[in-house]
Amino acid sequence: MTFENTSSFAQSLDDQDILRNFRNEFYFPDNNSRPINYLCGNSLGLQPRSLKNAIENQLQNWEKLGVEGWFDGENPWMYYHKEVKRLLAPLVGASELEVCPMNTLTVNLHLLLISFYKPTKTRFKILMEANAFPSDQYAIESQIRHHGLDPKEAIVEVKPKDGNFTISQEDILEAIQENKDSLSLILFGGVNYFTGQLFDMAAITKAGHEVGAFVGFDLAHAAGNVKLELHNWQVDFACWCSYKYQNSGPGGISAIFVHENHFNNPNLNRLAGWWGYNESNRFKMESGFIPELGADGWQISCTQVIPLTMYHASLKLFEKAGYMDTLREKSVKLTSYLYFLIQEVNNALGIEQYKIITPEDENQRGAQLSIIAQSKGKEIFDELVENNVLGDWRSPNVIRLSPVPLYNSFADVHLAAQVLFNVSKKLL
Structure with a gap:
């Protein structure tokens, strides 16, 4: 044009x-x-007009139903996250079983790293973009130290070259090959927060898997911004906040993706909580953690109803717009x-x-x-x-x-x- x-x-x-x-x-x-001419959706999205009424409805449920709101009312809180999963899955190119709204971004990143960062004596390195958002840097450093390793030895950063501000795809693939025998995990942002560069997640995932590494993405600046096909790309895991391009409000609820390939993998460690327990038997209060099938099995605490309501209001607009x-x-x-x-x-x-x-x-x-x-x-x-x-x-x-x-x-x-x-x- x-x-x-x-x-x-x-x-x-x-x-x-x-x-x-x-x-x-x-x-x-x-x-x-x-x-205001608002061009800051990459930092905080605008408030949907439907949000006030949606929150008011939940406050009325609490007012009229009390604790019974978990099981009664138009959208019982016990199952409310499933409606959000239905709306969320098409936004990131996943099945409903593969996504779950919960917690906040860096909390979810830590939970997923516990499952997918499995260092050994020979495979212990994490490859990431240089100048990633600080939360990712801090989370990775602390996870590496948690395993008794040195971040200086375990972190491989791919940097821009020759005075450029962005990272070439060739340099990413080259770094994967150079560290193929010691690479445990690749963790990239889908879109770099500083430069706005969109990475080729499909190619990065394919290259990572070819050398035996897990591949995950922080999609804080990608979800709701660019088209994602997490399931088809065979991405192992991802997480994102929802308050930027997805307009869920300041500090809004986060969400995770776990590929169905890992649903029945008994070798994945995880931090367990009551809400991640098998739903049909959750209220038996039995010892011995049995995870719910899918990404829901990574839940720890019960549904955050008001933050979930805020997310739901915005996702309805994405559905209406055709994703x-x-x-x-x-x-x-x-x-x-x-x-x-x-x-x-x-x-x-x-x-x-x-x-x-x-x-x-x-x-x-x-x-x-x-x-x-x-x-x-x-x-x-x-x-x-x-x-x-x-x-x-x-x-x-x-x-x-x-x-x-x-x-x-x-x-x-x-x-x-x-x-x-x-x-x-x-x-x-």
Whole structure:
């Protein structure tokens, strides 16, 4: 498509957008009674308008039913997570048995690492992306120390080369081969939080399995953002938070994926809890842990009903929108338009003030563009916020802008670029 840097062209794209009415399903924050141009869904998604009523219904269940709410009412709490599993499975390309909403992201990562990081004297290394989100780094370091190993020896980081900001697929595959005899586990982010690079998860999984390693992914920046086929890709495990692209609210509930290949593997250790016990016999209160079939067997504590309700409200919108095939098509177009407009800003300024470090190839990026401001980056970011354009800032000089296809428009993207140009002319 040939883009144009005009508001009328942006409006024409919005007029053709079959998802345009989903914008009305969300609350947009405002600043001094002016709606904010919200491009920060990579950090925290917007609140669905249906959420207040959904929570109120659960509060009424608690009010009227008390403890009987676990078994009575329209959606008894005992089985409520199964409705969420139904909605969640298509979002990540899994069966309902393979997914389970529970806990928070890093808690789930630890639970899964206990099962899938099984170091031996010869196979003890974990391969990961350099500059992964700190939670992943800290979790992996602590798991390695838990086994009495040294993170400096056990962690293999794949880094960008030759002054690049992103990691080439060839370097990832090469690192897997170089460590093929000592590799126990591969853990990558599906999308790197800083650069927005989308990794080829299918190829990484295949290469990892060929050398005998388990392969898992932190999908915090990928779930609800890009199309996932976790089951078909044969990914061993994954986990994600739901408050970014999936709009489940600050600190919202997390979820896990465990491939069905591992459901009956007695050699996988796990931390057990009552809610992961076989459901049909759970209330017999017997000793000797017998896990529920599937990902539910990794549960520890009982269902978090209100956080689950918040997740459910958003997942209903994904179902209504047709899940990721439809959303991804719009997302690619939004980021492509933003990519074009930032280049237009540079051209108008006569300098490359803004360097996009997210891959230009649409198959290597999600909804986020990460932009290096060559000078006065923080001042420019603060001025954008003052002018009601809200992305987010990463030191020392990166602005992240994330147009989300469920609620952002092409007009949002065009207006953001206009403001960026005006702010730049003022400050540079």
